Amino acid sequence: MIKKLFNDGWKFSKQKLDTPPEMLDQDGIEWLDIDLPHDWLIYDTNNLYEASEGWYKKTFVPESIGDKVISIRFEGVYMDSTVFVNGKKAGEWKYGYSTFEFDITEHLVPGENEIKVRVVYRSPNSRWYSGAGIYRNVWLIATEPAHFVSDGIYISAKKGAEGWKVEVDAEIIDESDKYGDVAGENQDAVVRHTIIDADGNVTAVCEQKAALRHDTVVDSQVLTVGDPRLWSLEDPYLYKLKSELIVEGQVKDTVLQNFGFRTLRFDCNEGFFLNDVHVKLHGTCEHHDLGALGAAMNKTALRRQITMLKEMGVNSIRTSHNMPAVELMDLADEMGVLIVSEAFDMWERSKTEYDYARFFNEWCERDVASWVRRDRNHPSIIMWSIGNEIYDTHADERGLEITKMLRDLVKKHDPKQNGYVTIGSNYMRWDNAQRCMEEVEV
Structure with missing residues (x-):
């Protein structure tokens, strides 16, 4: 690529x-x-x-x-x-x-x-x-016509009794039927994954044959890492996963992305645990603009903003009230900040005349897929918030239906729970809103 x-x-x-x-x-x-x-x-x-x-x-x-x-x-x-x-x-x-x-x-x-x-x-x-x-x-x-599907490599690192298992599900496709020679249908390929530490050392490698099709095929493999360096707030250590698609001995596609080893646990009585260590979340809600610079993304300005937040004691950010920039997720991984990534400020019931509510029913499934698939491998992600102060949740039973639908969409694209589904609500005094909260995970 x-x-x-x-x-x-x-x-x-x-x-x-x-x-x-x-x-x-x-x-x-x-x-x-x-x-x-x-x-x-x-x-x-x-x-x-x-x-x-x-x-x-x-x-x-x-x-x-x-x-x-x-x-x-x-x-x-x-x-x-x-x-x-x-x-x-x-x-x-x-x-x-x-x-x-x-x-x-x-x-x-x-x-x-x-x-x-x-x-x-x-x-x-x-x-x-x-x-x-x-x-x-x-x-x-x-x-190349044979390639990994965009945002189609899903990484899940889980701690086991004998080290860590890194499960990698990679979507591959052969589009030679649309572009070029159709001989690629049903040909064998090899999918290879390599874990590389921050010093460039190879930590683990696995590969296996996979049959290419003109429709998406999911290749699933597991790598084992005995005692990795964990990603934490104090030491946000990142590994890289290098994924290669090899056809007839030639590398047709390569994808390189960061990930980290960490565990998440939420307990209704004791709170949040990162790597089995209790962490009190000191968070802020951050809109996407950069003040006088406007909404245009500037990574240097965003790094300065996060640096100042960390200096005042912040260790977590809620992306109020929309999907964050790629740069925010990358900086959170690099600087050791936990992310509550939020999708929507409204569902079917609008808050302003021309907001996203006019598109929600037709587009929400595609937007949730884009949101979760792009950011699900970031070690900084801890929660997926499906909405903020959503009118629908307390208005009628339809809010409960949408809650379940959005929750299931998130879990469809993050089934191994790299992040937990939540919702931001200040309508808890209404029975309908309470029922919606019971359907999410945190």
Whole structure:
């Protein structure tokens, strides 16, 4: 896999709502040169909630067109976005906080290509400053037709009687039926996993044959590590898992990701335990923006923010009230901070006129999958919060149905409980809300 940051060399134009796409091709349209991440609202501090559309465009020449699967990955676009490649719609995504990825191979042509992204910001849509635009990183990804599925490698490290077992479930697929030679169907491959410590030493290796198909296949393996160095708040030690897909002796795809060895335990009488050591959570609720910098992600500013929080005694962060940036999860792993990752501030019942409630029923399943699959391997994750102060939980019985549905969706993508399902509620005096709380794990 070749994964390249795709942030530089974009152009941006702010337009009125419901601007026809063909208008953007006319002469006289002002296009500003920008780099991503970008938040267009922060530039006018006298009008931070102006309803408008943002249009982004970029031209590029793919390096490997013809023999690769080319995808574009957006870590966050706020909100209601549509992606066009060479004038054709490649996909749309509604929620502003979840990561999404589109296969754009069929839309590409030899030579120069153009990507346009339409972002629709209607106000009010939040109870805080959201920002607007492509405010997190964008990646261009090229893979062989035989490859690991995006966010499809699931790591679960469990302590046993004789050391630690690292269970790895890896989703693989062969898309040669769509792109190139169809001879790949049913061919044998080898999936190899290698655990590497922070000094670059190989700790464990396993591999086995796996049959490639044109549909997703899950390859499951177990590695054993006798006495690993644990991830903790005081010593956030990280290992790497290197996963390789080998076909006919050639490595077709490689994925490298961090993980850690730690245990979690919640006790209703005694509290929370990390690695069997009692830990009192000293937490804050942190929104995604960076103050005067707006919503555009800046890892240096975020590191400074977390450093200050740790200096004041914070050891845990709740990502109020939405899915966090990749950088937050990476820094939490690196700096030793526990994360309560939150998905939604509303379900079907809205809190503002144009919030996510208008998309919830159609999109929540995809958003939960994106959220959990992307972040489930982080050692910093301890809880998945399916909602904050959700009106639905105390309004009627429908709230209980949605609670069960969201809980089950989280557990579908994190069945080995790298994090525990919870919900943030201050409506506990209502019977319906209490019944919803009884359905989650913490």
